[in-house]
Amino acid sequence: MADLEIMGVPFSNYVRSIRMLCEEKGVAYKLTPSRPQSPEVKAIHPAGQIPVMRHGDVTLFESKAIATYIDRAFPGLRFIPEDVLGLSRVEQWVSYGNVKVDRWIMREFVVPSVFFDKAKGPDTARIAAALPEVDKCCKALDDAVAPTGHLVGAGPTYADMNVIPMLATLLNFPAGKEIVAKYGALSAYVSRLTSRPSFTGTAPPPRP
Numbered sequence: 676m677a678d679l680e681i682m683g684v685p686f687s688n689y690v691r692s693i694r695m696l697c698e699e700k701g702v703a704y705k706l707t708p709s710r711p712q713s714p715e716v717k718a719i720h721p722a723g724q725i726p727v728m729r730h731g732d733v734t735l736f737e738s739k740a741i742a743t744y745i746d747r748a749f750p751g752l753r754f755i756p757e758d759v760l761g762l763s764r765v766e767q768w769v770s771y772g773n774v775k776v777d778r779w780i781m782r783e784f785v786v787p788s789v790f791f792d793k794a795k796g797p798d799t800a801r802i803a804a805a806l807p808e809v810d811k812c813c814k815a816l817d818d819a820v821a822p823t824g825h826l827v828g829a830g831p832t833y834a835d836m837n838v839i840p841m842l843a844t845l846l847n848f849p850a851g852k853e854i855v856a857k858y859g860a861l862s863a864y865v866s867r868l869t870s871r872p873s874f875t876g877t878a879p880p881p882r883p
């Protein structure tokens with residue numbers, strides 16, 4: 676079988692989710708640290724976003740599409756269920772993760788907390804406005820994982836791998852840690868899934 680190549684910088688949460696899936700399945704892959712908007716990424720993703728994937732003649736963009744391909748094209752455990760309800764629930768939580776969790780945790784809280792004009796300082800009003808929405812996301816995820824310890828069914832699926840890097844990033848911030856700590860099932864879930872070798876083994880190198 677041709678080599679699987681994942682292209683994208685290791686700091687990207689979506690790149691990490693795909694790498695976690697490969698680790699969980701035991702699929703060998705090469706990580707090419709291509710940046711967003713680089714010519715090689717734009718040759719595959721029309722919007723220049725990472726991750727993108729190459730496998731022989733197959734190229735794909737968008738993390739969920741890449742995850743589906745890897746889950747189905749390679750042997751090993753399945754992390755996107757075959758049954759219609761399990762499959763639909765994975766779709767549901769991946770969508771929620773990408774539309775709500777990514778927006779409120781990453782785009783409206785983490786990114787403006789870390790990247791700002793040094794002369795002006797962070798946009799504290801924008802960051803504060805994101806916190807109630809971050810809380811809503813955490814409550815929704817807490818309710819979802821409370822019965823089984825996972826978002827879908829009794830074991831890990833790609834739905835978990837999609838949100839875990841974002842939740843782990845949230846814990847790097849005192850205000851984020853405080854919100855997660857309010858939710859017992861969510862706290863246990865994050866701590867359990869971030870202890871798995873698929874997460875610890877895909878940690879990005881320390882930033883310079």
Ligand SMILES: N[C@@H](CCC(=O)N[C@@H](CS)C(=O)NCC(=O)O)C(=O)O
Nearest residue numbers: 687688689711724725726737738739
């Ligand atoms: N919907 C995309 C989102 C990917 C995404 O947001 N990637 C970020 C890095 S985590 C990116 O490439 N940002 C740079 C840009 O949008 O130009 C997916 O699921 O693959």
